[in-house]
Amino acid sequence: MSYRRRRSTRIRPYTFTGGRTRSRHPLMVQTLVSTADPSTEPPTNLMPESQSIYRLCRETRSVAEVSAELDIPLGVTQVLLSDLAELGLVYIHPTITGISPSENQVLERALRGLERLFQ
Amino acid sequence: MVSNDFSSDFQNKMSAKIVIAGGFGAGKTTLVGSVSEIPTVTTEAVMTEASIGFDDTASTPDKATTTVAMDFGRITVDQQLVMYMFGTPGQARFWFMWDDLVRGAVGAVVVVDCRRLADSFDAVDYFETNRRIPYIVALNRFDDRLEYTIGQVREALEVSGDVPIVDFDARNRSSGGTVLTTLLRYALATNAAAAPVA
Numbered sequence: 004m005s006y007r008r009r010r011s012t013r014i015r016p017y018t019f020t021g022g023r024t025r026s027r028h029p030l031m032v033q034t035l036v037s038t039a040d041p042s043t044e045p046p047t048n049l050m051p052e053s054q055s056i057y058r059l060c061r062e063t064r065s066v067a068e069v070s071a072e073l074d075i076p077l078g079v080t081q082v083l084l085s086d087l088a089e090l091g092l093v094y095i096h097p098t099i100t101g102i103s104p105s106e107n108q109v110l111e112r113a114l115r116g117l118e119r120l121f122q
Numbered sequence: 123m124v125s126n127d128f129s130s131d132f133q134n135k136m137s138a139k140i141v142i143a144g145g146f147g148a149g150k151t152t153l154v155g156s157v158s159e160i161p162t163v164t165t166e167a168v169m170t171e172a173s174i175g176f177d178d179t180a181s182t183p184d185k186a187t188t189t190v191a192m193d194f195g196r197i198t199v200d201q202q203l204v205m206y207m208f209g210t211p212g213q214a215r216f217w218f219m220w221d222d223l224v225r226g227a228v229g230a231v232v233v234v235d236c237r238r239l240a241d242s243f244d245a246v247d248y249f250e251t252n253r254r255i256p257y258i259v260a261l262n263r264f265d266d267r268l269e270y271t272i273g274q275v276r277e278a279l280e281v282s283g284d285v286p287i288v289d290f291d292a293r294n295r296s297s298g299g300t301v302l303t304t305l306l307r308y309a310l311a312t313n314a315a316a317a318p319v320a
Contacts, residue, residue, distance in 0.1 A: 031226045032165075032194070033139035033206040063135050065206060067194055070165045076189075077167040099138040099203075101228035101255075107313055109203065110228060113138060114306040116199035121157070121299020 030081045032067040035096035036060050036088075045092070053083050060093055134202050140302060141224055141255075143210045143248070144233035145241025149262040149292035150209040151193050153233055157207065157298040158195025166191045167219065190219055197302075207302075210245070220248060229309045230257040231301055233292065236269045239278055246279045256309040260301045261289040 030036075038060040045057035055073050064072075070080040087093035099109050142150045155162045166189050193209040208227075210220055224230065230249055234242040242259075249257040259281055261268060270278070272287045281287060286308050290297040 031139065032208060032223070033137045033226070035135055035137045035204065037135075065137060065196075065204070067165050067206065067208070068163065068196075071163045077165055097136045098226060099136055099228065100226045101138070101309055101313065104313060107310060109136070109138075110306060110310055110313070113199050113203055113205060113228075114303060114310065116203065117197070117205070117299060117303050117306065120197065120199070121296050121303065 029098065030066050030084055030088075030095065031098055032065065032077065034066050034098045035063050036066060036069065036084055037063040037094045037096070039092055039094050049087075050083075052079075053087060056080070056083055056087060057092060063096070135204065136202060137204045137206060139206045139208055139227045140305060141208050141210060141227045141230040142233060143220070143230055143245040143257075145235065145238065145245065148233045148235040148238075148241060150233050152292040153231070153260070153262075153298050153301065154193055154195040154207045154209050156293055156295045157197060157302060159198060160196050162193045162195050164191050164193050167222075192219075192223070205302075224252075224255060227255050229255055229305045231305055232257060232259050234259055234261050234275065234279070235264065236261055236275070237264060239270075239275065242279060246281060250280065250282060256305070256312045258285060258301070258305050258308055259287040261287065262292045263289055 038057055041061035045054040047054075049057065052073070052075055056069055056075075059069060059072060066080060066084060067077065069075070069084065070077045073080070075083070084093055084095075088095050099106050099113075101107075101110055142154055144150050151162060190211050192211055195207045197205045197207070199205050208223055210223055232242060232245045232249060234246075246259065249255075259275070259279065261272070261275060268289055272289065275281070276283075276287055286304055288301060288304050290301050292298060
């Protein structure tokens, strides 16, 4: 309960995103993201949240991990990451969904990897 | 952007997701925790009521928001591939989140507590109805015993004949790992069956 109260005094999450709730890039919770040029500082005209994302993603991590580590709700994280990708500042890694038959090779590798890890 | 060109092999990294579903208290979080290489992480998604059936909430800014927590874990399969396990929120009233969570998953596991079969109806029904992604049923063995046979569970939960049902112990790492490999093997077999004959 106290958590909710604290929340309400803050800026509403979607204020950051201009009311948008959908990202333009296919960013799923498990999608990996990395800062395109890890050696650089984030542009100072970015919002503080986006700057934090930029710094955090110098090491590749998933959208869900970015959201959890920075305590930014998932939907907001997705929109901010999408904007950073649009600016060419963040790289979005391929996500394996298993829908395309061309991904079977990766799934087979995953299976072999898991069998090795859990034998 | 996917078209960035910079020289380093880190962009070869990719990821996949497995959804862990099931009734409240069935052992979803325990399974995620026992196979994950990191302590289970909880993240929250702010959902608006407008998310139910509609994608664009921009046109309805006054809708009440709900915060839904979900747990996830991670397995680094090799240098290139990272697998994430996501537990669905247990409460049935958060079913609308499942579409978002399930989208793009390579497969799903429905964890079933044999002592409370009825709690898994919603989850089994969801995956049986959609059949968009391969799923298996994993019977969590509490107290080292199963109250029902696998055949009885299949009948009671109305699980399709081709869907694997395994029993396991959610607290045991290698037992949990077997559930994941069973799912992947089934997903591959499903893909092979669905592939057009060349």
